[in-house]
Amino acid sequence: MAGGHRGRLELTWTNKHLRLLSDEDGGYTWVEPSDYRVAEVRLLHDAEAIGETASGRNRAKDNLLVRGDALNALRSLCELPEFAREYVGKVKLAYLDPPFNTQQAFEHYDDALEHSVWLTMMRDRLLQIRKLLSPDGSVWVHCDDSEQAYLKVMMDEVFGRGNFVGVVVWERTTTARNDAIHFSTDHDYILVFSSNRPDLRLNRLPRTEETNSAYRNPDEDPRGPWREGDYKSPKSAEERPNLYYAITHPVTGEHVWPHKHRVWAYSEDEYRRHVREGRLWWGRTGNYTFPKLKRFLSEVDRELVARTFWPASEVDQTRRAKQEIKNLIDADVPFATPKPERLMQRIVHIASGRGEIVLDCFAGSGTTAAVAHKMGRRWVAVEWSTDTLDTFTRPRLEKVVAGDDPGGVTEATGWAGGGGFRVLDVAPSMFAEVGGRVWLADWAVDRELAEATAAQLGYDFDADPPFAGRKGRTRLAVVDGLVNGDVVALLVGALAPEEKIVICGTAVDPDAGRVLRELRPGSRLRKIPASILAAYRVAQEWRETARAPEPEPEPAPA
Helix, strand or coil, rough: CCCCCCCCCEEEEEEECEEEEEEECCEEEEEECCCCHHHCCCCCCEHHHHHHHHCHHHHHHEEEEEEHHHHHHHHHHHHHHHHHHCCCCCCCEEEEECCCCCCCECCCCCCCCCCHHHHHHHHHHHHHHHHHEEEEEEEEECCCCCCHHHHHHHHHHHHHHEEEEEEEEEEEECCCCCCCCCCCCCEEEEEEECCHHHHCCCEEEEECHHHHHHCCCCCCCCCCCCCEEEEEECCCCCCCCCHCCCCCCCCCCCCECEEECCCCCCCCHHHHHHHHHEEEEEECCCCCCCEEEEEHHHHHEEEEEECEECCCHHHHHHHHHHHHHHCCCCCCCCCCCCCHHHHHHHHHHHHHHCCCEEEEEECCCCHHHHHHCCCCCEEEEECCCHHHHHHHHHHHHHHHHCCCCCCCCCCHHCCCCCEEEEEECCCCCEEEEEEEEEEEECCCHHHHHHHHHHHHHHHHEECCCCEEEEECCCEEEEEEEEEEEHHHHHHCCCCCCEEEEEEEEEEECCCCCHHHHHHHHCCEEEEECCHHHHHHHHHHHHHHHCCCCCCCCCCCCC
């Protein structure tokens, strides 16, 4: 083929280069990636604590129920130092049950999003989740046919195609829909990707009576029940000539050869061992043409690798999920799309261990958090709808903590109550736009301004007047007012000899910068909000230029 290769396999969509700003009513607006409304790191404000929780300074260690937009909440977990230390690179399982974009209207969220909006919304949240996943972690995304194919290709791009693990098919209903036009759809998909597939270790499932029922003992072998295993391989005699040999039929005494296109699965030495150990089965009357290998239940693993098809008989269906919610919450309108606790129990079991962190940024009725709590995991749940959180999510989790939730997997897990969680609110923006110009919001003053500014600059907020934070040997000072030479001298005078300072002020005297350079070289002076908004733009420009350019095509030979 003449010439070079250019381009890569990817999914494109309208406005893929932009970001989405979520509205209070659940809608979205397209904006540039550097727009302060999507680039800003929001604070997380304490709302209340239920049950057993840590002290305020250690609140990041609690189970967290976050009220607000998932993208803002995820970015806060990634960027606020107190939460980043606890969650970045440490989430073992992220489960997402987003709106499926089925062009239908649901009671508790708007599910009728145009494809490009849906893909961008999901892409932006998955990029944040990628930062939070541990090296041996995995993300499980629930969807249906409406976006499944597009979601898979988009997730290939976010996580890398080599980190694709598999697709679980869940039988969500066993009742046919008589109003279906072509097919009565009875399944959903769950796409599974790893953070780094070589490090991924998924837990196996315990054996059940049903899986053991395939093992019988028709010849009363003292080694116990067994099942038949194929003694032939899919290899041909041409591929594996050493596996093409004759064996002796124990009843007829004849030499038995395998087919040339399917030779024996075992070498001659292994065959002789199988004969000595009585592991070959030729049928009750010796009527088999080819032998079977006896595989004993006592010798197999006590646990099974999970299959990709999960029938309702094993993990329940949507009808059971709705009944679980009705039994717990007396709501005027039932939650439209809950998931059964047994389904989440299997996911949490396979993908995490006790004490590890489970994240759900589309919390809905709270099934993921409830099951994770009962199974001894730490959890973070995010829900943007205040009505959903107040009606379903929080009351359900309060019942779990109190031991007042007898249904679901309570009995299977031996749950009797305990623990607790903290409710956090995603803070409003520290900025406000008036007449096309961006100003500080009315609430961003004094201590609140200092805390919000520290968040944007990546400092731990620490109110230690006259400072507001520390990063290594650099101190942060935030002044809600004019920074002049006298203010600079006062702040520098409070520094230790080896320390530098970043001073942020809502107004800055032109001479203050010169004074700072003379008194403490290497320190910086910034005017807010202008310098923070500029930093968003610079960060985005750096990300754009940091992307590897596509190679130029090689010239065709003359």
